Amino acid sequence: xxxxxxxxxxxxxxxxxxxxxxxxxxxxxxxxxxxxxxxxxxxxxxxxxxxxxxxxxxxxxxxxxxxxxxxxxxxxxxxxxxxxxxxxxxxxxxxxxxxxxxxxxxxxxxxxxxxxxxxxxxxx
Numbered sequence: 001x002x003x004x005x006x007x008x009x010x011x012x013x014x015x016x017x018x019x020x021x022x023x024x025x026x027x028x029x030x031x032x033x034x035x036x037x038x039x040x041x042x043x044x045x046x047x048x049x050x051x052x053x054x055x056x057x058x059x060x061x062x063x064x065x066x067x068x069x070x071x072x073x074x075x076x077x078x079x080x081x082x083x084x085x086x087x088x089x090x091x092x093x094x095x096x097x098x099x100x101x102x103x104x105x106x107x108x109x110x111x112x113x114x115x116x117x118x119x120x121x122x123x124x
Contacts, residue, residue, distance in 0.1 A: 002026040002113045004096050009118030016086050016122070022079040022096030022115055030074040033099045035111060036081045038092035038120075045095070049081060050104035057104055064090075086122045093117040 008020040020036070035050040049060045049070035058070050069082040079096050097111035105111070 002098070004098060004113055004115035006094065006096050006115045006118040009094060009120045011121045011123065012086055014086060014088055014122055014124050017082070017084045018086065018120060020081040020083065020094055020096075020118060020120070022081075024077045024079065024098060027098060027113070029072075029077040029098075031100075031102055033101050033104045034070075034072060034079045035097045035099070035105065036070060036079075036094060037097060037108065038090075038094045039117075040089075040092040043092075045108060047106045047108075048094070050106055051079070052104045053102035059104055059106065083120070086120075088122045088124045091120060091122050093119050 003025045005023045012018055033052050036048040037045050038048050039045040047061050051058045051070045055072045067085045071080045095117045096115045098113040099111045
């Protein structure tokens with residue numbers, strides 16, 4: 001049974017930083033492309049960042065480029081999202097997702113498994 005468990009969310013002031021983690025189990029993590037998505041109240045879930053199986057290829061939404069960094073540890077079976085210079089508009093529930101392909105992807109429909117999400121709130 002595949003499980004993705006996010007952690008590291010919380011309340012932070014604008015300009016601050018947070019690091020999200022996603023612990024994966026029940027799958028061969030190193031063979032999965034991974035992604036982070038987020039959903040703000042009243043809005044659709046949107047793409048944030050994605051990474052391929054080796055970590056050598058990453059891609060970001062324009063809204064987070066230069067501020068967020070996605071990475072992975074295939075020994076610890078964990079995905080990370082380092083978030084710097086946070087803005088109030090980054091407030092959302094953040095989800096990690098896994099796809100049964102080694103490449104990265106930006107569409108929700110490209111992913112096979114989802115975590116339960118972790119809340120990130122950025123105060124102004």
